[in-house]
Structure formats: structure tokens, C-alpha cells
Amino acid sequence: MRALTANGTLIHFHDTGPNDAPALVFSNSLGTDLRAWEPLLHHLPAGWRVIRYDKRGHGLSACPPRPWGMGDHVADLAGLLDHLGVSGAVVCGLSVGGLIAQGLAAERPDLVRAIILCDTAAKIGTDEIWDGRIAAVEQSGMEAVADATMQRWFTGKTLRDDPERVALWRNMVTRTPAEGYLGTMESIRDCDLRESTPRLRLPCMGVGGVEDDATPPDLVRETVEMIPGGKFHLLRGAGHIPQAEAPEQLGRLMTEFLAGL
Numbered sequence: 001m002r003a004l005t006a007n008g009t010l011i012h013f014h015d016t017g018p019n020d021a022p023a024l025v026f027s028n029s030l031g032t033d034l035r036a037w038e039p040l041l042h043h044l045p046a047g048w049r050v051i052r053y054d055k056r057g058h059g060l061s062a063c064p065p066r067p068w069g070m071g072d073h074v075a076d077l078a079g080l081l082d083h084l085g086v087s088g089a090v091v092c093g094l095s096v097g098g099l100i101a102q103g104l105a106a107e108r109p110d111l112v113r114a115i116i117l118c119d120t121a122a123k124i125g126t127d128e129i130w131d132g133r134i135a136a137v138e139q140s141g142m143e144a145v146a147d148a149t150m151q152r153w154f155t156g157k158t159l160r161d162d163p164e165r166v167a168l169w170r171n172m173v174t175r176t177p178a179e180g181y182l183g184t185m186e187s188i189r190d191c192d193l194r195e196s197t198p199r200l201r202l203p204c205m206g207v208g209g210v211e212d213d214a215t216p217p218d219l220v221r222e223t224v225e226m227i228p229g230g231k232f233h234l235l236r237g238a239g240h241i242p243q244a245e246a247p248e249q250l251g252r253l254m255t256e257f258l259a260g261l
């Protein structure tokens with residue numbers, strides 16, 4: 001368990017593997033913390049320095065008073081990598097983590113050598129969707145959105161066959177500070193990368209779950225294909241959290257992509 005102050009914010013992170021190995025950095029989704037990547041870890045190739053962190057308002061990282069936005073999420077990750085002396089990383093982002101990865105690649109190309117976009121887009125949702133969820137959390141707290149979130153995140157099969165595992169993910173959401181969740185929803189609502197992402201010039205792989213109701217696969221494909229050479233893969237048997245439902249498929253695709261860099 002380690003922490004440092006980046007962009008004025010206490011950031012909790014895990015950093016494993018040799019310091020001189022190429023870095024693979026994970027940025028997680030709304031309502032999840034760095035534990036979200038655990039199912040994937042043993043499907044990753046050896047020889048990488050793996051860095052996971054809790055974005056502001058999530059996990060053990062600080063939750064500064066709102067308002068803040070996507071620029072802060074990007075500056076937090078830039079600050080973390082600068083402090084760790086990491087440049088030229090491969091950044092893998094899930095959902096809002098994918099927005100952070102795209103934003104970092106645009107703002108600080110020295111830090112990013114390639115991106116892996118999981119269940120994300122250059123623009124996620126509409127003002128109407130986010131304003132409705134923001135109002136629900138402001139009025140009734142995290143419980144108000146937890147069940148609908150599980151429906152968006154997981155396939156019918158997982159919801160039916162594995163209720164205890166789903167309950168753990170639900171706990172992760174309901175234990176996220178409401179302020180952190182609200183600030184991140186506002187960040188997503190106000191973020192539109194449809195002009196900057198097509199200007200990125202770096203290797204990009206993307207994946208989308210066939211049953212993802214939050215960022216449907218065609219939306220993810222559209223974003224990945226904005227970047228020349230971007231390659232999209234559809235994940236069978238997966239919803240919005242591919243490392244939970246399809247860790248082997250995702251690990252194999254990532255291993256192939258990383259080997260080709």
C-alpha cells in the first residue's frame with residue numbers, strides 16, 4: 001500500500017514488478033477502485049511494471065471538495081507518473097479510466113506510448129443521463145444507483161449464476177464516497193474528447209463487452225477506430241467490466257498487443 005500527493009491530491013497506488021521494466025498503468029471505472037483489476041493480474045505477461053491507482057474520490061485516495069473535472073483526473077495521473085519517474089507507459093483505462101487514458105495521451109504524450117481502451121468512448125452518456133444520476137445520488141445516496149449499476153455492468157448469466165460475486169462489486173460501489181462518485185459523474189458529463197482523440201497517433205487496442213449496456217460495443221469500436229491503426233475486439237460473455245467476466249480473453253488480447261509494441 002503506497003501513496004503520494006499528485007496535483008495536490010493524496011493518491012493511493014500499487015506498483016509491482018521491476019522499476020526498470022516497461023510500465024503498464026491501469027485506470028479504473030466509476031465506482032471502482034484498484035482492486036477491480038485483480039481478476040486480470042495473473043493473465044498479464046511477465047516483464048512489466050504494473051501500476052494501479054485509486055482515482056480521486058475512490059478507494060483510499062483523497063476526495064477533494066467539488067467541483068473538479070476530467071482535467072484534474074488527468075493531472076492526478078500525470079502527477080503520479082511524474083513522481084514515479086515513469087514515461088512512455090502503456091495506459092489501460094476502463095470506462096472513465098479510458099477517458100483519462102485518452103486525455104493523458106493528448107495532454108502528455110511523453111507519458112504514454114500506447115493505450116488500451118476497455119468499454120469506454122470519446123464521449124460517454126448525455127447531460128440528461130448524468131444529471132438524472134447526479135440528482136438520485138444527491139437525494140438518496142449510493143444505494144439509489146447500486147442495483148441499476150449491476151444491471152449495466154454484468155451479463156444476465158453472471159447476475160443469475162453468481163450473485164455473491166456481484167454482491168462484492170455492489171459493495172464496492174455503495175462504499176464509494178458519494179462526493180467522489182458525484183465529482184466523477186460531473187467530470188464524465190462535461191468531458192468530450194471527440195476532437196482530440198482522432199488526433200492521437202499511438203498504438204491503440206480496444207475491447208467492448210457484447211452485453212455492455214453502459215458503453216455499447218459499437219460506441220467503443222467507433223472511438224477506437226478514430227485513432228489510425230486502432231484495433232477493436234468484441235468480448236463474448238462480458239458486460240461493462242471485462243476483467244471480471246472475461247479475464248482470460250482480455251489477458252490474451254493484451255498479451256498479444258503488448259508483445260507487438
Ligand SMILES: O=C(O)CC1=CCC(=O)O1
Pocket residue numbers: 028029030031094095096097124149152188214240
Ligand atoms: O454507468 C456506469 O456505472 C458505467 C460507467 C460509465 C462511466 C464509467 O466509468 O462507468
